[in-house]
Amino acid sequence: MNEEKYICHACVGEEYISKLIMNTGKAKRNCSYCRKRKKNVPLEELVPILHKMFMEHYEQPEDGPFYHQAGDPAVDIIQDQLSVDEQAAKDLLSSLEDENNDLHGLEIIYDETYNYIKVNRSENALGIAWEKLEESLKKESRYFNHQVKDFLDQLFTDIDKLQTKKNQSAILTPGIDMTFYRARVFENEEDVVKALQHPERYFGPPPHDLAPSGRMNARGIPVFYGSTSPEIAVAEVRPVVGSFVVVVPFRTLCEMRILDISALKSLREVGGSIFDDQVAIRNDKANFMRTLARKLTLPASGRNPENDYLITQAVAEYLSQSEESRLDGISFNSTQHPTGKGEREKHQNVVLFSKSARIMGAEPNSRSYQVELYDNVEDDRWVFSPTIEKVEVNKRTKYSFSYFSEKLNPSLQIRSDQIVIHKVKGVSYETSQSGITLIVPLQPE
Structure with missing residues (x-):
């Protein structure tokens, strides 16, 4: 295209580009299409913008550029995306050919006979970046990894503004008196009694020196792993037949902000x-x-779960420290107990970060219980009927460990009157079945 042409803001129906022409164009010449003296720009100024659109959002069909059963011609795409008339679209395509086709190297990107289909490459780009982060954490730097921080800064900035397709936020805000459940498995009754004597310590986060590595925490960083229902809590600990599972409910003592990871699946554009x-x-x-x-x-591979959890631990650590997000924890749907049809409430696991997982009464010498698992109903007949009774403790001095720990306000409190012991009598599985078809080999003639 040898003649220089101009296009005005009124000849472009696409709002963003029209405003761009209004802000940067000049009205000292006539538009080449409507012939009116309105703010306009040389047609060539739109060529890099269109080329970027084609590179990021379109590609030629797998069967080749001449395969006309899929996709649309470039002129039609330009007309639709810019809302311009056919002649302007043809002129823009001609400029795209002049600027980007390598005729001598026989690399043809644009041609009026080619078709193009719309694609979405954004997931791949961030997915590749995610994979690089995993490699960086495993092989380069774990504790001062600026590459990880920069990526997560970009990813989670303005997380509050993201909305699901139902116009809901991915940030849950459970108020006071929300209940989370935590379960532990025991092999015998003696261990059950020992745990129930100090449930605040046995069912809350472990001390720093005993905190094992988990999906959302590194070794030595205690967090609270819980669930939104007792059924999920039992399913998540995967008890074996003959074992005991104690489920302890915790009530929240303050309002919290929890990122629902599962809600991220339904974010709308x-x-x-x-x-x-x-x-x-x-x-x-x-x-x-x-x-x-x-x-x-995703489940860990099994050989080296600590290595597999490096990236999830990094994400959880980042979110727990983010001053912008101000999160207390994260939640995600349970795979051990998926939500069934007709159920209103989602079955979710909840991870409360260390700062938001302080249990009332977990300090040493703060409280304990007298535990009885059996009740003598008559003579030598005993029935399993667990009871706990609070035991008075000695008065603490101001120099005790608990004196200093009380400076931090607790965020969770055990509902002692709602603790339940499960005796596991059987385990059921929900499966999908696929039969195997036997193919009879052909007999030789």
Whole structure:
């Protein structure tokens, strides 16, 4: 295209590009299409913007550029995306060919006979970045990894503004008196009695020096792993037949902010122009967040779970320290006890970060219980009827450990009157069945 042409803001129906022409264009010449003297720009100024759109959102069908059963011609795409007339679209395509086709090297990107299909590459880009982070944590740096921090800063910025397809936030805000359940498995009754004598310590987060590595915490960093129902709590500890499972409910003593990782699957894309980089960034994030739940809850390979959990631990640590997010924990759907049809409430696991997992009465010498598992109903007949009774403790001095720990307000309190012991009599599984078809080999003639 030898003649220089101009296009005005009124000849472009796409709002974002029209405003761009209004802000940067000049009205000292006539528009080449409507012939009116309105703010306009040389047509070539839109070529890099269109090329970027094609590179990020379109590709030629797998069967080749001449396969006309899939996709649309470039002129039609330009017309639709910019809302311009056919002649302007043809002129823009001609400019795209002049600027980007390597005729001598025979690399043809644009041609009026080619078809193009729309694709979404944003998930792949962030997915590749995620994989690089995993490698960096395993092989380069674990504790001062700026690459990880920079990526997570970008990913979780403005997390409050992300909305699900039902216009709900991914941030849950359970108020006071919300109940979370925590379960532990015991092989014998003696261990059950020992744990129930000090339930605040046995069922809350372990001390720093005893905290094992987990999916959402590194070794030595205690967190609270709980569930939203007693059924999930039992399922998550995977008890064997003959064992005892004690389920302890905890009530929240303060309002909390919890990121629902499972809700990230249903984040909706924000509306806006395909040419607006900020819209693209937000939608790239929403697209990747849809896969983040799966990535964060994938089972460990089994050989080296601590290594497999490095990236999930890094994410949890980042979120626990983020001053912008101000999160108390995260939640995600249970795979051990999936939500069934017709159930309103989702079955979720909850992880409360160390700062939000302080149990009232967990300090040494603060409280204990007298435990009886059996009741003598008549003569020598005993029935399993567990009871606990609070035992008075000695008055603490101001120099005791508990004196200093009380400076931090507790966030959880055990509901002692709702503790339940489960005797595991059997385990059931929900499966899907696939029969195997026997293929009879052909007989030779």
